[in-house]
Amino acid sequence: MHAIGTLAKRTGTKVQTIRYYEQIGLLPEPGRTEGGQRRYDDDDLDRLAFIRHARQLGFTLEAIRELLDLSDNPGWSCADVDVIAHRQLKEVEARLARLEALRKELKRMLRECSRDTVSDCRVLEVLRDHSACLADHGTGV
């Protein structure tokens, strides 16, 4: 039986975060001492470790909820699990593409700046006018 602080230390989670996961139904309500303090067993520890690791891999709490549900049915096909992971991969790849474009444009802005006065600053110039910008983030203005 572990106190909440032990769980926190062992999984690298803040105590408040553990209570938050309980509140949103991601962790089950644990047993309590007579005085009302939470006490966890090793299953809770494993479940929290799973959640934290999935969070580190960028899964949303909703996706994690689905994964936990699936993981409770060991005999089922893992196709659904893989669909969730694949969706996550696609999201990561989309964000990567977007960030890569931003990185390129930021580098270019900085490279082209003469480092003189604000009125000549290439960075501000590009920010004022997307047509001076090579990134393809939408066409507003």
Place this chain on the structure above:
Amino acid sequence: MHAIGTLAKRTGTKVQTIRYYEQIGLLPEPGRTEGGQRRYDDDDLDRLAFIRHARQLGFTLEAIRELLDLSDNPGWSCADVDVIAHRQLKEVEARLARLEALRKELKRMLRECSRDTVSDCRVLEVLRDHSACLADHGTGV
């Protein structure tokens, strides 16, 4: 003189977002009609376009506030502007590195999965146990 909806359409911003920017002091309070509706001039349009473009490049509203302040002093050195842009570049690069690691691990998980039952699913296995994971996201668990 433009109504708020015109500004919204021309900059690809939601009407509520424009009112939000005003509320947090990023856009000045515009004039009003007798009936109380906001009316904007072309300077407001330029300022909003600047904000939206900087947002598309990932700058935070706080950074944008600084950039706008600097941009109001055309004679100053643009060193401060470039510091802000450089900071933003570093943040983008850090996120890129992190996402790249996630992408790699997600791909590996999916490649190695036998696509059989949940109990054998490689995806779940890796999520349960970081030591089966090649990503280097901290040492918690």
Place this chain on the structure above:
DNA sequence: CTTACAAGCTACAGTGGGTAGAGGTTCAAG
């Protein structure tokens, strides 16, 4: 000039994923 209705207004709540603090209680070591 009336009427219809799109577009505007304010105010407040909610999103995701937590984090911080106030103010009080309990556990465990010495």
Place this chain on the structure above:
DNA sequence: CTTGAACCTCTACCCACTGTAGCTTGTAAG
């Protein structure tokens, strides 16, 4: 038995919006 670290609940806050409810204003057609 005392001390004090760790626990408890509750509330509010972070970012950058977004959505809703319930009302008022502006404008163009008939």
